[in-house]
Amino acid sequence: MRVFITGASGWIGSAVTDELLAHGHQVVGLARSDGSAAALTAKGAEVHRGSLDDPDGLAEAAKAADAVIHLAFIHDFTDYAAAGRTEHVAVQRMLDALEGSDRPFLLASGLASAVPGRPLTEEDPSPFHGADSMRGGSENLALSYAERGVRAVALRFAPTVHGVGDHGFTAQLTRIARQHGAAAYIGDGSSHWAAVHRTDAARLVRLALEQSPAGSRVHAAAESGIPSRDIAAAIGAQLGLPTVSVAAEEAGAHFGWIGHFFGMDIVASSERTRELLGWEPTGPTLLEDIAAGAYTLPE
Secondary structure, three states: OEEEEEOOOOHHHHHHHHHHHHOOOEEEEEEOOHHHHHHHHHHOOEEEEOOOOOHHHHHHHHHOOOEEEEOOOOOOOOOHHHHHHHHHHHHHHHHHHHOOOOEEEEEEEEOOOOOOOOOEOOOOOOOOOOOOOHHHHHHHHHHHHHHHOEEEEEEEEOOEEEOOOOOOHHHHHHHHHHHHOOEEEEOOOOOEEEEEEHHHHHHHHHHHHHHOOOOEEEEEOOEEEEEHHHHHHHHHHHHOOOEEEEOHHHHHHHHOOHHHHHOOOEOEOOHHHHHHHOOOOOOOOHHHHHHOOOOOOOO
């Protein structure tokens, strides 16, 4: 297939690009900068210059492709609502371009809509609707096109997609531990994060592209939930720092913007995803990656 990928040069997107190219697919990657364009060209992918702020260009690229994988998002925590509205418009324009074609549209989502008392499953709908909700309500928007001739699939990624070179949440926790001279967790550290290795996430995306039916939600979660105190302890051990508890009311001051996310209890099952796609994670666990030095950042 000829696949248009937004976020194709990002942390997850670059691995997805490699995975698709290795399995005979053509990739057209969205690139905002010369550097991103050069990186995609070096991999053997085609380049579509543009950004999420250009919905007309996104629609044009989507219409010319056999499938779309939408992984990009403007992670601007200073104006998250505006980022969500941009996401909503971009997703809708690409979906409109695909309407009635039965072509795949895979969209990056998350596991943040936890269900109290049990793991989140693929059967649980997202509670976010509309442009002013989290990520612009894009998951529900995309899945609504399953009845309009689009093979829409929600890719729900674990909060940490880990591996060597990751600059995301776990890397940020490592930086904060260095700054404070201790690796911290919130309260009793009983909150959890689901996790998945980057290579396993990329393989899941390819399998979903090739196999998932319209309206599917798939969970990129190799580990259903790791206690936050264990994540902190692993970071502390790797850095040679003590592990400490931070009171919930002090989490914002200690962790900054990531404190809100680190305090969330995000436990998810991927049982249905594994059965549907034959997906079996093979990469290292999050704690193994931390212990191996994947997050030992330069001073």
